[in-house]
Amino acid sequence: MQKKFFLAAREAALAEKSSCLGRLQRVSVARGVVFVAAVLALAGGYDGSAGLGALGAALLFVFARLVVCHRRAARRLVLLTARLSVLDGMLTRFDGRWRDLAEDGAAYLAVARPQLTDLHVFGPSSLYQYLCQARTRAGRERLAAALRTEAPQGAALALVRARHGAIRDLAAHPQTALTLASYGALLPDGQDVAPLLAALAEAPRRPSGLRRAACVLLPAANVAACALALLGAVPLLLPGGLIAGSFLLTWLAARRSEAVLAPLMPLAQALGAYRRIFLTLERAPFASPHLAALQRVLREGDAAAGPCEDAAARGCGTTTQGQDAGHGAAVREAEADVREAEADAPRGTAAPGQAADAPTGTAAPGYAADAPTGAAAPGYVADAPAGAAAPGRSASAGLRLLARLAAAVSWRRNFFFYFLANGLFAFDFAAGLLFERWCRREGARLAPALAVWHECEVLLSLSTLAVTQARTVFPVFLEGEAPQLTATALRNPLLPEESAVANDAALTAGTTIITGSNMSGKTTWLRTLGMNAVLAWAGAPVCAAAFSLSPLALYTSIRVDDSLAEGMSTFYAELLRIKEMVAAERTGRPLLLLIDEIFKGTNSADRITGARAALAHLTNAHSITLVSTHDFELCDLEVPGGRVRNAHFEEHYQDGKIAFDYRLRAGRCQTTNAVYLLRLVGILDEER
Secondary structure, three states, X not given: OOHHHHHHHHHHHHHHHHHHHHHHHHHHHHXXXXXXXXXXXXXXXXXXXXXXXXXXXHHHHHHHHHHHHHHHHHHHHHHHHHHHHHHHHHHHHHHOHHHHOOOOOHHHOOOOOHHHHHOOOOOOOOHHHHHOOOOEHHHHHHXXXXXXXXXXXXXXXHHHHHHHXXXXXXXXXXXXXXXXXXXXXXXXXXXXXXXXXXXXXXXXXXXXXXXXXXHHHHHHHHHHHHHHHHOOOOOOHHHXXXXXXXXXXXHHXXXXXXXXXXXXXXXXXXXXXXXXXXXXXXXXXXXXXXXXXXXXHHHOOOOOOEEOOOHXXXXXXXXXXXXXXXXXXXXXXXXXXXXXXXXXXXXXXXXXXXXXXXXXXXXXXXXOXXXXXXXXXXXXXXXXXXXXXXXXXXHHHHHHHHHHHXXXXXXXXXXXXXXXXXXXXXXXXXXXXXXXXXXXXXXXXXXXXXHHHHHHHHHHHHOHHHHHOOOOEOOEEOOOOOOEEEEEEEOOOOOOXXXXXXXXXXXXXXXXXXXXXXXXXXXXXXXXXXXXHHHHHHOOOEXXXXXXXXXXXXXXXXXXXXXXXXXXXXXXXXXXXXXXXXXXXXXXXXXXXXXXXXXXXXXXXXXXXXXXXXXXXXXXXXXXXXXXXXXXXXXXXXXXXXXXXXXXXXXXXXXOEEEEOOXXXXXXXXXXXXXXXXXXXXXXXXXX
């Protein structure tokens, strides 16, 4: 699924949108003409023409059908617009415009974790900004947590491996992934369901008997009085008085009704989007254990699965053949919704779950076997909340009533609807009772279902590299205490794939001193190693032909700045970074240490002395240390049989201009380009 897939999908969506706009315009005109004709025919029928009266009634039926068609066309247009926004967002990954995306994750930067800044994990032009497809606040927070993970082990490592399988599954079903992302785009940006979940927790468990009686008696009396008045059995004053009385009762209780219905009022579109998301997930033919376990939560409406704060604390599960057979009943309950969702789907696209060619390069040599079966879904616990409903009803079926109720509640802002609905049917009382009953019967299932979607947002985001770059691979996690990091054709994930230069790495315990001219690629190489390690630990594919690493704690000193507020110089700030590395080294943990231009904030003599002392601490049997420097004196630390090695980048001159090949070579650098650059910018005269 490379650029041509997204371009073709965009062209199809644009054509569909154009057709939809034309159809919407035609239906709008027809609806207006039919309405006027119906009014005129009914007026003629009122004057005594039975034929015109019948024609007016028929035209009203046609008008109602046109209203339904208009609503469907408008809804399709909204979905197509969302689909195009997703496709445009994916296409920005191919031309560098992704750096203009609004969500850059700057809110997740932490002073205590400087490596997140050093490696551009969060913030403008960051790894998070490139990857993120999450729309909800919880999904973004979960993605940020994944990118903050370091050296997962045990259950956390099982979750990472489970995510590998899920990302493979999504890459193998691109239409399903695109459909999910499109429905997700219908959600408000940064949408937060915490207020709704809080309202569910506080919903009354015992409905008022008076309100229940009013919901039954008032509509029955109003309808009966209207029917009798039409038959001439009672004067029109009676139904008019009853309707006015019903409206007065609901108006007097409006403050309480609004307090009960307040969580639903802004969620009409969001709940409809969630219902479509759940339908798509329930019906998708996923094979990976992780997605199958998440599907089980949705299909069975498992209220016994509650969200766990630490998703990495659980293993992953799979569904058995018998369980899959049992899912059929739950899915059949939502057949009406399935047909509606299929009608909403843009024409010319495959049904959710239809397989397509997976992108190349996503195979994982040495990929670990699937996680053990029978375990709980990652991120869920087995403790059932008190009063939870019995499982067996799918999440989409359970959400159907709430979504429709929220859509109806949103109409309360229309005065005519508010008056007629409350006057005739005591709508506020009925809606409040329905919401409270839903909270009692289905409320416990909503939080686990939403947590499933938040995890799917993480999976869609982590799969971004797999579907936008041709050469990616899933990492292999090595066991043992000896630190190792091996890579073939490793690239920086934030550089254009066609121009990024790949290098190999075979790193074990010890120090690599990297020298080279300015702009030759030293800092980029350090960030390339660190970024791909972050991707590996998060569960994403990495930009390489092969990549393996052992459990390593990551420390960096790359972007070190002074602080006027704290009275801290650049040199002292870097000293604190190195001090933290030395303290970590003394614990004996395996480390990956990335240091750019060591002690660049002081004079050359002190810099070399300090660097030699620091590297004496950081060169050991449990640390992989990479240090870039312009001080060739540090290259003398390499001795035969020692743990210090030299590597370098170099430049060459072609037609009087400097050029770089960004290839990492063994040994120390023999060239410099500072004089050339000084002349280039006009600081140094040509004759010097």
